[in-house]
Amino acid sequence: MARNLDPKCRQCRREGEKLFLKGEKCFTDKCSIERRSYAPGQHGQKSGQRLSGYGQQLREKQKIRRLYGILERQFRKVFAEASRRKGQTGENLLQLLEGRLDSVAYRMGFGASRAESRQIVRHNGVLVNGKRVNIPSFNVTPGDTIQLTEATRLHLRTKAAMEAAESRGFPEWIEVDIKAAKGTFKAYPARDELPPSIKEGLVVELYSR
Numbered sequence: 001m002a003r004n005l006d007p008k009c010r011q012c013r014r015e016g017e018k019l020f021l022k023g024e025k026c027f028t029d030k031c032s033i034e035r036r037s038y039a040p041g042q043h044g045q046k047s048g049q050r051l052s053g054y055g056q057q058l059r060e061k062q063k064i065r066r067l068y069g070i071l072e073r074q075f076r077k078v079f080a081e082a083s084r085r086k087g088q089t090g091e092n093l094l095q096l097l098e099g100r101l102d103s104v105a106y107r108m109g110f111g112a113s114r115a116e117s118r119q120i121v122r123h124n125g126v127l128v129n130g131k132r133v134n135i136p137s138f139n140v141t142p143g144d145t146i147q148l149t150e151a152t153r154l155h156l157r158t159k160a161a162m163e164a165a166e167s168r169g170f171p172e173w174i175e176v177d178i179k180a181a182k183g184t185f186k187a188y189p190a191r192d193e194l195p196p197s198i199k200e201g202l203v204v205e206l207y208s209r
Contacts, residue, residue: 057206060199067198068097069114074137079207090200095188098173101126102136104146108176108183109165110158125152140185147182 051059065075082092097103102118105126111117118136120126126133127147128140140146152158162178170176172193176183 054206054209057202060202061206064097064198064200064203068100068103069118070097070137076207079203083207090204091191093200093203094191094194094198096139098189098194099140099185100136101128101133101138101140101146104140104174104183104185107171107174108146109162109170109178110148110152110181112157112161112164116157116161120148120152120158123152125149142185142187144185145182146185147180153181 061075065072070078078096079089079093082096083089085092098107102114102121105111105117105121106114110126111120121136121138122134124132124134125148127149128138129145132149148158158181162181166176166178170183171189173187173189174183174185
């Protein structure tokens with residue numbers, strides 16, 4: 001299966017903001033954005049460069065792809081589905097990305113990052129409505145119950161990730177029982193519940209060219 005193997009901290013620096021790709025490290029002073037907020041590479045510290053409209057659209061699309069850890073072909077499929085649904089395409093896009101099983105598992109604290117949550121899903125560590133699902137792109141629908149298998153729940157790394165997530169608090173659109181390592185996907189998130197730094201309108205403009 002194809003994967004993006006670029007160093008995660010370089011991805012954050014390229015986009016100029018935290019994408020929370022390294023789990024707990026992103027919440028400490030060791031985060032690369034805290035130490036070097038400029039883009040990676042030989043010319044990363046050059047300032048004053050302005051992107052064209054197309055450049056801004058492309059950068060935003062790349063940022064969202066990296067944030068959710070999906071490749072271009074997958075992203076296009078999700079966008080196509082978002083455009084077919086009723087409502088605003090940009091908001092539909094973000095809701096579909098948040099409804100992926102790996103994203104839901106991450107939001108519930110099952111993994112310290114989306115990449116770690118994706119690995120847990122692939123290794124048969126997650127049950128959806130009592131059935132084992134190992135497809136990270138599986139679409140979770142409101143009302144679905146997601147829980148860890150008994151073996152996965154006992155892993156020290158998983159316990160640490162859930163404790164850290166609990167200390168930060170969970171989003172409004174999910175409900176989590178830490179002791180049971182179980183949660184419910186209550187609803188798709190509203191746009192104002194997602195980061196304002198995401199400018200999904202630029203992506204809609206890009207694919208509308």
